[in-house]
Amino acid sequence: MSRQSLTKAHAKISELTWEPTFATPATKFGTDYTFEKAPKKDPLKQIMRSYFPMEEEKDNRVFGAMDGAIRGNMFRQVQQRWMEWQKLFLSIIPFPEISAARAMPLAIDAVPNPEIHNGLAVQMIDEVRHSTIQMNLKKLYMNNYIDPAGFDMTEKAFANNYAGTIGRQFGEGFITGDAITAANIYLTVVAETAFTNTLFVAMPDEAAANGDYLLPTVFHSVQSDESRHISNGYSILLMALADERNRPLLERDMRYAWWNNHCVVDAAIGTFIEYGTKDRRKDRESYAEMWQRWIYDDYYRSYLLPLEKYGLVIPHDLVEEAWNRITKKFYVHEVARFFATGWPVNYWRIDGMTDADFEWFEDKYPGWYARFGKWWEAYNRLKYPGKNKPIAFEDVGYEYPHRCWTCMVPALIREDMVVDKVDGQWRTYCSETCAWTDTTAFRPEYQGRETPNMGRLTGAREWETLHHGKDLADIIKDLGYVRDDGKTLIPQPHLDLDDPKKLWTLDDVRGIPFGSPNVTLNQMTDAERDAWAASYRANKNVSV
Amino acid sequence: MVDTTVPKTRSFPKIEFTDSEAGAKEFPSSKSRTYSYYKPAKLRSTMYEDVTVDVQPDPDRHLTQGWLYGFGDGPGGYPVEWTKAVSTNWHAFLDPNEEWEQTIYRNNAAVVRQVSLCLDNAKRARAYSHWTPTWSTFIARNLGAWMHVENGLALHVFTPANRQGPTNMINTSLCVAAAHKMRFAQDLALFNLDLSEADIAFDGSVHKDVWQNAPEWQPTRQLVEEITAVHDWGEQVFATSIVLEQLVGQLFRSELVMQIAARNGDYVTPTIVGTGENDYARDLAGSRALFKMLTRDEQHGAANKVLFEGWLATWVPKAIAAARALQPIWSQPAEKTITFATSFDAAQEKFRQLLDEIGLDTPKELDR
Ligand SMILES: [Fe+2]
Ligand SMILES: [Fe+2]
Ligand SMILES: [Zn+2]
Numbered sequence: 053m054s055r056q057s058l059t060k061a062h063a064k065i066s067e068l069t070w071e072p073t074f075a076t077p078a079t080k081f082g083t084d085y086t087f088e089k090a091p092k093k094d095p096l097k098q099i100m101r102s103y104f105p106m107e108e109e110k111d112n113r114v115f116g117a118m119d120g121a122i123r124g125n126m127f128r129q130v131q132q133r134w135m136e137w138q139k140l141f142l143s144i145i146p147f148p149e150i151s152a153a154r155a156m157p158l159a160i161d162a163v164p165n166p167e168i169h170n171g172l173a174v175q176m177i178d179e180v181r182h183s184t185i186q187m188n189l190k191k192l193y194m195n196n197y198i199d200p201a202g203f204d205m206t207e208k209a210f211a212n213n214y215a216g217t218i219g220r221q222f223g224e225g226f227i228t229g230d231a232i233t234a235a236n237i238y239l240t241v242v243a244e245t246a247f248t249n250t251l252f253v254a255m256p257d258e259a260a261a262n263g264d265y266l267l268p269t270v271f272h273s274v275q276s277d278e279s280r281h282i283s284n285g286y287s288i289l290l291m292a293l294a295d296e297r298n299r300p301l302l303e304r305d306m307r308y309a310w311w312n313n314h315c316v317v318d319a320a321i322g323t324f325i326e327y328g329t330k331d332r333r334k335d336r337e338s339y340a341e342m343w344q345r346w347i348y349d350d351y352y353r354s355y356l357l358p359l360e361k362y363g364l365v366i367p368h369d370l371v372e373e374a375w376n377r378i379t380k381k382f383y384v385h386e387v388a389r390f391f392a393t394g395w396p397v398n399y400w401r402i403d404g405m406t407d408a409d410f411e412w413f414e415d416k417y418p419g420w421y422a423r424f425g426k427w428w429e430a431y432n433r434l435k436y437p438g439k440n441k442p443i444a445f446e447d448v449g450y451e452y453p454h455r456c457w458t459c460m461v462p463a464l465i466r467e468d469m470v471v472d473k474v475d476g477q478w479r480t481y482c483s484e485t486c487a488w489t490d491t492t493a494f495r496p497e498y499q500g501r502e503t504p505n506m507g508r509l510t511g512a513r514e515w516e517t518l519h520h521g522k523d524l525a526d527i528i529k530d531l532g533y534v535r536d537d538g539k540t541l542i543p544q545p546h547l548d549l550d551d552p553k554k555l556w557t558l559d560d561v562r563g564i565p566f567g568s569p570n571v572t573l574n575q576m577t578d579a580e581r582d583a584w585a586a587s588y589r590a591n592k593n594v595s596v
Numbered sequence: 597m598v599d600t601t602v603p604k605t606r607s608f609p610k611i612e613f614t615d616s617e618a619g620a621k622e623f624p625s626s627k628s629r630t631y632s633y634y635k636p637a638k639l640r641s642t643m644y645e646d647v648t649v650d651v652q653p654d655p656d657r658h659l660t661q662g663w664l665y666g667f668g669d670g671p672g673g674y675p676v677e678w679t680k681a682v683s684t685n686w687h688a689f690l691d692p693n694e695e696w697e698q699t700i701y702r703n704n705a706a707v708v709r710q711v712s713l714c715l716d717n718a719k720r721a722r723a724y725s726h727w728t729p730t731w732s733t734f735i736a737r738n739l740g741a742w743m744h745v746e747n748g749l750a751l752h753v754f755t756p757a758n759r760q761g762p763t764n765m766i767n768t769s770l771c772v773a774a775a776h777k778m779r780f781a782q783d784l785a786l787f788n789l790d791l792s793e794a795d796i797a798f799d800g801s802v803h804k805d806v807w808q809n810a811p812e813w814q815p816t817r818q819l820v821e822e823i824t825a826v827h828d829w830g831e832q833v834f835a836t837s838i839v840l841e842q843l844v845g846q847l848f849r850s851e852l853v854m855q856i857a858a859r860n861g862d863y864v865t866p867t868i869v870g871t872g873e874n875d876y877a878r879d880l881a882g883s884r885a886l887f888k889m890l891t892r893d894e895q896h897g898a899a900n901k902v903l904f905e906g907w908l909a910t911w912v913p914k915a916i917a918a919a920r921a922l923q924p925i926w927s928q929p930a931e932k933t934i935t936f937a938t939s940f941d942a943a944q945e946k947f948r949q950l951l952d953e954i955g956l957d958t959p960k961e962l963d964r
Contacts, residue, residue, distance in 0.1 A: 064789040064800075067783050068747035070807060074818040075825035077752040080760065082668070100779035101786065108705035111698060125619035135616065150764060153771060154652075157756040169751050170778070176755060177700065177775045180768055185695040187647035194629055198616045201625035207650035208633035211658035220653070223662045227759065228665035228672035261609035331609040460664075461867050496668060504668045511662035518660055535624035542625070549623045581709050 062097045069166035082505035083162040083231040085298050090165065090291035097167075098174040098280065107181065110273050114185065117269040118192060123184065126266065127196050132547045134262035137328040138288045139202035139400035141320065142190040143210040144219030145251075146183040148243075149274075151223035152281075153179035155239055158231035163288055171284045178277045187511050189270045194274040199549065202399040209399040212531050214512070214515035215320075215391065218460045222316050225309075229494070229507020230301075232292060237305040238312070240285025245355060246310075247317045248278050249346035254339075255321055261331040293362045300499055303365040310367050314374040315459035318343070322384030323391060327405070332412040340378050340416070347426065370485060377465060382417065385424055386464035387586045390453065392431055393444045394395060396561055397525060398543040399533050404432040413415040426595040435546040437560035438553075441544065445524075445564050454569045454588070455514050456482035458489045467589045471573070478574050478581065517569035525562035534558065633658060637690055639742065644694035649687075652764035657687065666752040672811045674767075677923035679830030680903055682896040686762040689889055691769040692881045700772055704779055707871045711783055714867040715790055724794040730930045731860040732798045735791065738925050740803025741813045742848060743784035744822055746872065749840075752824035752923055753832045760829035769882040770833065776875035783868055812925055815918040816844055822914065834904065835911040836881035838954070841876055842947040843915040848922065849873055851939035859931040884953060899955060908951075908959045916961055919943070 156176035160169050194203035204210065210216035226239040252275035256268035292298045322339045329336075337345075348371070355365050377383040392402045405413075405428040413420040430448040434440045444452060453462035454469065457479040461470040470481040474491055481487035494509050496502065512518055519527045530533065535541040540559040548554045578586060618629070631641060634649045652674065653659040663673035675685065683689075693699070718724065724732075754774035761767040792800030807813055823835045849869050857865045890900040919940060926936040947960050 060789060061786055064785045067801070067804060068743060068781050068785055070744055070748075070804070070818075072821045072824075073808075074821040076821070077824040078756075078827045080756050080827060099786075100704070100775075100782045101712065104701055104704040104708050108701040111701050115698070125617060129611050129613055130616050131612070131614060132616050150651055150768075154759040154767060160751065160755060173751060173755055173774060176758065176771055180700065180771055181697045183651060184647040187651060188643070188697070191631070191646050194631075196618050198620050199623075199626065200618070200628050204625070204628045204630065204632050206631065206633070207653070208658040211650070211653040212660040217661050217664070217953065224663065224665045224672065228663070228667055230668075262616065263611055285684055330612070333607050335607050335611065336609070344930060413832055491746075506668055508666040509664070509667065510666040510672060511664040513661065513664065515661060517848045530780070536628050537624040540624040549621050549626075552623065555623070573875070 053156075055153070058099075061099055065097070065099065065170065066167060069169070077161075079161055081150060081158040081161045081231040083233075084373075084503045084505045085162065085230070085232040085292055085301055087162070087164050087291055090163075091294055091296045100174075103174060110276065111181075111185070113177060114269055114273050118189075118266060121197060121266045122192070126263065127198070129261060129263035130197065131262040131264075131330045132198065132401075133330055133409070134259065134328045135197050136199075136202075136400040136402065136547070137324045138190075138193060138264075138267070139206070139209075140215055140219075141255075141324055142193070142203075143206040143213075143399075144467055146153075146186045146190075146223075147210065147220060148223035148226065149179050149183035149186060151179075151226045152239055152244075153177070153183070155226040155235040158227065158235035159240075159284070159288060162231035162235070163291065165291065168284065168287055171280065171287075171562075175277075175281050175284055177205065178281070182274045182277070185270055186273065189266060190376065192266065195343075199401070202401075205532055207401065208532060211546050213399060214394065214460075217515060218316055219462060220318060222313075225312065230305075230503070230505040232288070233301075233308075233506065234303045236285055236288045236292070237302070238309040239281075240281055241289050241357055242306070242309040242313050243317075244278055244504075245282045245285060246347055246351040247313050247321075248275060249350065250317065250321045250325075250339075250342060252278070254322060254342040254346060258325045258331070261336070262329055265488050269475060289359070289364075290362065293359075293364060294361075299363055299365065300501070303367075303502070304493050304498060307367045307370060307485065308489050311374070311483070312459055312489065314370075314377075315456070315461050315482065315486065318378060319387040319461045321330060322378070323388040325561055326413075327386055327388040327392075327402075333409050334412070338382055338416040343375070343378055367374060373483075381465045381468075382420070382423060383465065385413070385417065385420065387461060389424060389427060390462055390464060392428075392545070393450060393452070395543050395545045396442045396444070396528060396541065396556070397405065397531065397533070399531075400542075401547055402545040403547050404428060406547065423592075423594055431545060436554050437556045441564060442524075442556070442561060450593055451588075451591055452569065454480040455516065456480065456486050458482075458486035458509065459474070460513060460515075463588075466591055466593060469585070469588055471585050478570075478576075480570070480573065514568060514570040514596050516566070517570055519566050520568040520571045522566055522568050523562060524564040525558045527566055528561060529558060614878075617882070629705045642694060642696075642810060644696050645690065647696045648691075648764055648768060649762070652767070654687070654763070674760075674762045675803050676762045678762070679828045681830040681890050681900050683762075683890055683893055684895050686766065689765050689886055691765055692885050693769070693772070695769060695772045700775065704775065707779070707799055707874075711868055711871060715787065718864045719790070719794070721906055722795075723794050723862075724798075726861050727796055728860065728930050729797055730928065731862060732791070734860075734925070734928045735865060736788070736799045736802050737806045737810070738848075738928075739784060739853065739869075740788055741807040741810070741816075743781045743803070744807045745789070745816065745845070746777045746784065747781035748820050748824060749836055751779060753836050757829040757833055766886065769879075769886075770829075772881040773837075773875075773882070773932050776799060776872075776879060780872040780875055783871070786800065787864070787868055807957055812921050812923075815914070815921040819844065819914050819918045823911075826960075834887065834907050835879055838887065838950065839908065839911040839915050840918075842878065842950060843912070843943055844918050844922070845876065846873075847919050847939055847943040849876075851942050852926065852934070855934045855939070856931060858931055859933045860929050880950075884950065887954045897955075904954075904956055905959070908956065912959045912961050 153176045156172045194200045223413045251272040256271040325339045434443045437587035463482040470487040666672040758767045758771040791798040923936045
């Protein structure tokens with residue numbers, strides 16, 4: 053279509069909306085934002101007549117690549133270290149995708165500009181595409197990769213696992229609470245605009261380096277829809293900025309959304325990229341370097357900073373602190389070690405780190421070996437059953453962390469841990485900002501103003517509480533993380549499949565009691581708790 | 597920040613032979629190659645089920661920690677209370693069209709190709725040149741008014757319902773219905789644009805006034821607006837798919853436009869409107885299956901029937917009023933090959949059949 057006829061087509065399509073006079077569409081999802089003074093902003097418009105064939109064409113390429121990968125025996129060259137983490141990642145990601153679809157009516161409800169409704173409705177369909185195309189990719193992995201265990205129970209595992217839950221809040225953040233907080237700031241302005249680059253571009257690159265070129269095919273195709281979504285979000289953001297009354301809410305939501313995305317996405321994707329790869333070329337970008345490029349330069353400097361002149365208060369301090377956590381506070385490495393500590397309650401296998409990995413980590417993150425080297429050596433030493441318990445239950449100088457009530461990643465940067473009595477319960481947080489998110493942001497009042505539409509933190513947010521006092525073998529059995537012989541565990545702390553004696557079974561983990569740190573915390577006296585908090589923050593958790 | 601300005605030497609990851617393909621080794625679960633967390637409806641799971649079931653978790657299924665966020669005034673997640681209809685197992689609903697990514701784009705792209713081809717041919721063949729002024733007025737006014745219906749229902753019924761339904765299967769089928777209606781509405785609008793640019797007398801903007809003010813269309817607009825104002829997604833979908841679409845949508849599209857266009861020298865309109873009919877047939881298969889599941893629910897079937905009969909009592913009179921108000925447009929075309937009474941009888945007959953399939957009694961208004 054020529055530009056002129058495209059303009060005419062858009063104008064004609066906008067004639068489809070009208071001013072209702074008998075009744076107005078129900079407001080189903082509330083917001084505390086106001087858009088009365090909002091200027092009409094035109095996002096990228098989409099004509100369905102070009103949209104469907106364009107997407108079909110993209111799909112054909114994806115499906116062609118899938119056939120090709122199977123015919124070309126791609127799985128003869130994929131790294132198991134990498135594929136195992138996909139059992140976690142691909143169990144999580146279809147849910148945020150479908151949640152993004154379900155989030156679109158929130159945004160449509162909140163923004164009274166019909167010009168933008170069309171673009172949001174198209175995004176809704178895109179997101180169904182993303183969710184189902186990813187489920188299909190996972191099915192292909194299950195069918196063609198050497199070890200299908202974990203892929204085969206994917207959605208159940210996602211729904212009952214501590215790591216699945218960390219990911220789940222990401223998707224739930226799109227669909228619940230204040231419509232603009234959820235569907236605009238959290239989903240589009242932060243998750244899609246900032247973090248899809250690490251999710252859908254950086255991570256697929258790493259997949260390719262590990263012999264998997266299907267993940268890049270699918271995820272680059274997914275990412276190619278994102279520019280439209282980003283444009284939707286940007287239009288709404290500008291409209292929101294036009295009304296002074298929205299500015300404190302925008303400031304609140306940028307802080308919450310930025311920090312929660314950082315906590316969750318950097319934890320997961322950082323771990324996949326740094327610990328799921330076998331590619332240890334020195335000139336391979338580290339996650340920190342990727343982050344600098346995609347998030348710091350492309351997002352923070354190029355996208356966020358220019359919005360300052362429209363009155364957006366940018367959480368500069370939190371951007372810097374996220375960078376600080378990734379580089380100096382070893383955030384990703386702590387998360388990876390935590391995942392590996394918890395291997396018996398995972399539904400994937402985690403490969404140990406070797407000398408080649410140590411060398412690369414030390415090069416990219418100076419000081420890494422002193423902090424983590426001995427622990428990973430212990431992990432390798434304890435990887436087979438028989439003589440020892442799983443590493444979490446052996447003394448390797450690692451203290452199991454408390455969970456952050458907000459982001460649900462544990463408080464791994466121990467000196468930053470916050471403990472507070474909130475809603476009658478002692479809770480721990482990984483950081484000041486996560487504490488603020490619970491105590492201040494997700495509340496019906498903010499800075500003396502009513503915010504009845506703001507969401508609430510709900511649910512059994514500390515996974516360990518559900519299993520407090522149970523036997524580890526029973527927990528694993530109840531979760532269903534057992535292979536089809538009824539006894540061998542799905543998770544293993546190594547990749548050796550040739551010798552059955554090397555595979556842990558329920559018998560190897562029976563008799564190990566499991567406890568919840570939060571339950572214990574709530575039983576402490578004030579004095580005990582103070583002492584505990586001081587020692588928690590002081591413990592560097594370095595194995596020697 | 598790290599300095600990344602140092603020039604890089606090119607290097608590439610080493611590809612290694614790992615023999616990590618299925619069947620390379622035997623060990624526990626090495627043959628476990630089906631999704632094990634749900635029971636497929638038939639012996640083997642379908643692609644649709646595999647990519648849809650349980651993607652949206654549910655505390656009634658495998659979700660153990662509950663929903664992590666709530667709304668300011670109520671629980672989060674996908675509360676079943678968002679409709680008054682009740683099911684012992686909402687997850688039993690499977691979309692009979694088995695829509696997922698591939699079907700959505702294949703089907704809609706095929707429709708796009710069909711419509712584009714038809715419009716291109718019509719332009720080349722100067723197909724509009726022998727339209728009578730009465731026919732072009734009929735299309736400008738009435739098909740022009742109708743495109744608003746499709747767009748309004750797409751954005752304010754099916755789109756919000758895709759957030760409100762309790763399961764992934766229900767929500768995706770509603771989302772596809774929204775996509776259909778949006779595409780169809782746009783196709784009608786772009787057809788209107790083509791006609792405005794064709795060398796005939798055609799008023800491309802009269803549709804706005806007709807929809808907003810013409811007496812024959814006001815009860816229809818009122819019906820649409822009132823449906824969009826309903827909070828209960830089940831009632832919205834029922835009022836739309838079961839009532840409005842049957843008594844007004846099919847009446848206008850199948851029983852009028854499709855019947856008389858050819859006689860008025862127009863072969864383009866039926867092609868486009870036919871795609872909308874086809875979409876509706878697909879979407880109806882979904883909503884029929886949904887409401888049938890609810891009336892047949894062992895525990896709640898009887899209560900659901902009472903509920904649906906209440907919905908019929910609310911919406912049928914409004915839909916009949918909308919239908920009857922449209923009567924004058926039956927006499928607008930030069931070639932009147934069908935009477936309103938015939939069309940309306942046919943629409944009512946199909947409606948009765950549909951209600952019968954769902955297991956609902958015919959409301960008294962219909963028998964009059
Ligand atoms: Fe997406
Ligand atoms: Fe997106
Ligand atoms: Zn946190």
